[in-house]
Amino acid sequence: MSEGIISSLFNEEKTVLEESKEEIKKIYLSDERPWVVGYSGGKDSTVVVQLVFEALKELPAEELTKKIYVISSDTLVETPLIIQSINQTLRKIQEKALELGLPIETHKVKPVVEQSFWLNIIGKGYPSPNQQFRWCTDRLKIDPANQFITDKVSSFGEVIMVLGVREDESATRANVIRSHTVEGKVLMRHSTLSNAYVYAPIKRFSLDDVWDYLLSNPSPWGDDNFELHRLYQDSSSGECPLVVDKTVKESAGSCGNSRFGCWVCTVVNEDKALSGFIQSGHDWMKPLLNFRNWLSSIRDDRSRRMKYRMNGQIYFKDIKVEDVDGVPHHLIAKKGSRPKQLIPLDQYTIVEKDKLKEYLEDNKIDLSVNGDHMILVSYFDEDTNDENLAQLGLGPFTMETRREILENLLRVQKQLQHPNDPNYKLIQEEELKAIRKVWYKKGDWDDHVPQIFNKVMGYDLEWEVDDRPLFKKDQVSDLELLCDEFKVDIKVVKKLLAIEKDFSGFKVRRGLMDEISKALKQDYLHL
Structure with a gap:
């Protein structure tokens, strides 16, 4: 390449950079607005x-x-x-x-x-x-x-x-x-x-x-x-x-394959960033990758998800039926790393939609706990004049699964050997305390967060005394028996008591009735 061409390319490159720098100066000096x-x-x-x-x-x-x-x-x-x-x-x-x-x-x-x-x-x-x-x-x-x-x-x-x-x-x-x-x-x-x-x-x-x-x-x-x-x-x-x-957040793309994103990103099927770090010699990060892969794998596990949304709303999703050698199967399409599945319909219990509540009560099925009871509901679609099959839609992770995630995360934190930061934490103390409060409001009167933390880490944090449960274990057991006897949902009772505790001590308890109304109007109570 001739010296003239090299010189031309160098000058062009310099111009791009110098123009940018001059523009920065001009914009900076043009007004008083901070950057x-x-x-x-x-x-x-x-x-x-x-x-x-x-x-x-x-x-x-x-x-x-x-x-x-x-x-x-x-x-x-x-x-x-x-x-x-x-x-x-x-x-x-x-x-x-x-x-x-x-x-x-x-x-x-x-x-x-x-x-x-x-x-x-x-x-x-x-x-x-x-x-x-x-x-x-x-x-x-x-x-x-x-x-x-x-x-x-x-x-x-x-x-x-x-x-x-x-x-x-x-x-x-x-x-x-x-x-x-x-x-x-x-x-x-x-x-x-x-x-x-x-x-x-x-x-x-x-x-x-x-x-x-x-x-x-x-x-x-x-x-x-x-x-x-x-x-x-x-x-x-x-x-x-x-x-x-x-x-523009969608155009920004996922950070899951990037060295500059979150270590626990589950948006992508495979975390190439963590894998890349490990392959380049940072073996101490293997527990992070294993945990991330496990968390991604349980996302769509029906047995780990509640069958109604956070606000108590029930919803149904129509299923696809495919014949295999003359036998009707429920087709679960491939999604991400999950393979396509075909489940024979005879493995399900098919319940008429308007009889679902009765079926759940008779079989003592709690839609908020771990387990997939293999239920399909049938209903008549007036628009298409067809008899359709639907599945209960998924909501949040169950409390059992949340406890499992916390325990596994703390175990990873305990075994992690950060080469430059011996005090590195995957979850912050203030997050643990906030999770404890959320769980309490959701009826976790057994106060599992401190128990899980002590079990894994071997010591206690300075937990807030005011966040202790309202009732002792034997009192909770008595309350559960009473709820069972009178066919009252224990989760609703716990929710109502938590609401009352939140509003206690206030002279003006504005919003109390709204919160009580929300607790009593949850869909799953009125199937």
Whole structure:
């Protein structure tokens, strides 16, 4: 290749980067709105933070008048090595910014304990996320970041989000960026947060531009960009971006194959990220992968799921029937890693829909506990004039399964040997205490959380005394016998007593009757 061509390519590359840096300076100086820069630890967000850092260094000190907040999302279930790396980088960025007098602050945003992954899975019984029910992104990533942004909006009036999104990532991402862009304007309106704007300084960068910049420009805070490059070479996927917009969360894709996502991600069939770490020598992470695979495998196990929703709502799903050698079978289609199944209909008990409650009562079947009683309901569809078969829809994990998940998680935590953090925890103490409160309200008067913790870990936490059960075991047994005698659902009684405890002591008990009404109107009570 001739020197002229090499020189031309070098100048073109330099122009792309220099134009971006000059634009950053211009936007920074154009108004007083503070910036919130999203940092995920991946290549694109690293480029953005590094460009912003270098642009500010080139400005006169008297012009550095407004804050830049670099935020990173900690879902509390981040891949251990990555969150450790992010923590170190945030600390280095902060220290270097203070040394150079740059108006940069670093922050980690976390979900509130009531929205944490384990509170939802173990506490409330949410099924682990999948492609159709990705409840985790909003609760663990979007809401904490948006709360930080909202707090800054309330302080400053308006803010600018600076994100490492690129049109080159995918056609979907390019379309999303273009749909939010106003012609002739550099800033895009945030689609869900009022008074927030989005600036994407590297939106026109190619993948080569990203790596050329990182590998030819040392990190100003002392990180090793070549190590970051090696991380991507070992990985089979990209990064998990800081998502701050609910309208684009689907285009952001799953983080399950990414080194920069959650170690317990069940959205993907196979966690290539954890596998990649283990294959590259981090054997201590094998228990995490085993637990993640087990949690994914039990998601659609009917025997581990309640047969009504959290609010008590019963629903039915029509089944597909397929003949095999003249014998009708219930066809369960392949889903994710689950193979296709064919179950002969004669293995089921078929009950008329309007006689279901009577059947459940006669056979003392509790739809909220472990077990699949192999029941199908038949009903006449007036629209099609057909007799159809349906199955009870699935709700949360049963309490037995939630207890099993907690015990297995604690066992993994106890045996895990994090090479750099002997105090590393998979579940936080405040999450355990919050789960205990949720379980109590659901009728866990035996107070299983402290028992499970002591059984596995061999010691006790400082549990709240006020959260102790209302009744002793023999009193609970007497109450259960009375409920059985008078055909009253024990779970409802426990729910009503928990509601009364929550409202006791208040002079004005506003909302009490609404809560009691909800408890008494649950579908499964009125089949």
